[in-house]
Amino acid sequence: MINLIPPQGQRVARQEYMLRVTSTFFILFGVLGLFLTVAYIPTYVLITAQMKVIDTENQQNAPNQETAHEAEKEVLQANNIVAQLKVSPSSNSYITYIEEILKTAPEGISFKIFTLGTTGGAFDMIQVQGTASTRETLSRFKTALERTDMFTKAEVPIADLVRETNLPFVIAITVKQEK
Secondary structure, three states: OOOOHHHHHHHHHHHHHOOOOOOHHHHHHHHHHHHHHHHHHHHHHHHHOOOOOHHHHHHHHHHHHHHHHHHHHHHHHHHHHHHHHOOOOOOOOHHHHHHHHHHHHHOOOOEEEEEEEEEEEEEEEEEEEEEEEHHHHHHHHHHHHHHHOOOEEEEHHHHHHHHOOOEEEEEEEEEEEOO
């Protein structure tokens, strides 16, 4: 077969062919893009409406969430308090120790503050602040505390023994640990 189309005509025919193929692809992809855009419109409208409903519900529930958070914090605090109350440091409670200190105190000793020290959930030290009428009274009190079965040692700083009468004192009492 003889090709009767001149070379310049063949080039023009190829260019027209490529133009038709390219324009067909662009039209096809344009129509497809337009179709997908139209198909996504109902989805967009639905999602937008649902987001507005959720935002409205969140705004209505915001006060409830704040009270729920406050209630949750209070419950956690109450649980912490209950957990601390459940911890039994030893068979003797701090009241027993304080009663023993008060019972051991001779005449002329007055108390102001009792401070309890704990290590690992057990009472290990009690610090007592008060006033002693004389140095001898404070010395007897220290000796009496060390003789009890509940305490191992009672320490009075030397600075508390400077005055002769009406001595303010701080005594550190070490609690005997039960095994």
